[in-house]
Amino acid sequence: MNNEKKSVGKILGAAVRNIFRRPATIPYLGGELKLDPRNRGLLRYDKESCVDCGLCMKDCPTGAIRIENRGTREQRDMHAYLNMGKCIFCGQCADSCAKKSITLSSESNLAEFTQDALTIELRK
Numbered sequence: 126m127n128n129e130k131k132s133v134g135k136i137l138g139a140a141v142r143n144i145f146r147r148p149a150t151i152p153y154l155g156g157e158l159k160l161d162p163r164n165r166g167l168l169r170y171d172k173e174s175c176v177d178c179g180l181c182m183k184d185c186p187t188g189a190i191r192i193e194n195r196g197t198r199e200q201r202d203m204h205a206y207l208n209m210g211k212c213i214f215c216g217q218c219a220d221s222c223a224k225k226s227i228t229l230s231s232e233s234n235l236a237e238f239t240q241d242a243l244t245i246e247l248r249k
């Protein structure tokens with residue numbers, strides 16, 4: 126019981142001390158980082174122009190991209206998913222796409238808290 130009280134006291138003490146400390150990390154030194162617009166960041170996907178050829182998936186060296194047609198052959202309903210944990214932002218998928226349905230943006234603020242959250246649906 127005495128030991129329990131000591132532990133709770135230690136935890137509370139540490140909590141109070143840390144409230145008044147400066148943060149150990151800060152988001153960006155000297156403000157948000159401005160990257161060169163040519164930086165290879167998050168992919169963009171235009172579902173209207175995609176013809177479901179699958180070349181982007183075939184050519185991706187890491188298996189990071191998945192294209193799905195949830196409609197029919199005649200009436201496509203295209204969706205593209207990217208696993209940001211696997212993507213190396215090489216741009217091969219964009220190079221392979223004859224329809225220019227995939228492009229690379231410069232958006233690079235891509236951190237997530239869970240592994241599942243790293244797989245996202247791509248948008249225009």
Ligand code: SF4
Nearest residue numbers: 185212213215216218
């Ligand atoms: S940028 Fe490279 S690694 Fe990422 S999905 Fe495209 S081909 Fe795959």
Ligand code: SF4
Nearest residue numbers: 175176178179181222
């Ligand atoms: S290569 Fe282009 S057209 Fe073919 S499935 Fe991928 S995004 Fe669609």
